[in-house]
Amino acid sequence: MSPPTLRAARACAELEHIATQYREGLGLLELGRFVDHEGFDGVILGEPQGPWHLEFVHVRHEAPPPPPHPEQALVLYLPERQVWLDRVAAMERAGFVHVPSANPYWDRAGRSYVDCEGGRVILQQAAWPA
Structure with a gap:
C-alpha cells in the first residue's frame, strides 16, 4: 500500500501574490489551479509525484482570513x-x-x-x- 499524499490548504486574501511568493521562495511548481469553483479560486503547489502539496484558496464571498497563529x-x-x-x-x-x-x-x-x-x-x- 502506498502512503497518502498530504495536501495542506490555507485561505488567503491575495491568491496570485502568495502563490508567486511560495513558488519562488520554496521552488515549488504549480500543479493545478481552479477559478470560481463554487465561489473559490485556488492554486496547488508542490512537486510532481511529491508526497505533499500546498493549496492556497481565495474565498470570493468572505472577508480575508486573519493571519495564522505563529505556531502554525x-x-x-x-x-x-x-x-x-x-x-x-x-x-x-x-x-x-x-x-x-x-x-x-x-x-x-x-x-x-x-x-x-x-x-x-x-x-x-x-x-x-x-
Missing part, C-alpha cells in the same frame, strides 16, 4: 547546508521576512519566515530525526 508553521528540513543557504536566499528574494520563531527551538538550527499574509515557514538546517 510549515517546517521544511533541509539537511545539506548549501541547499539550506540557497533556499534561505530564495525566500528572502521572494519577499519572505525573517522573524524570530515563536518557539526558540527553531532558531537554533533554522530560520523562521513570515509570508505576505502572516503565515510562517521554517527552514530547518537538519535532517528529520526518523
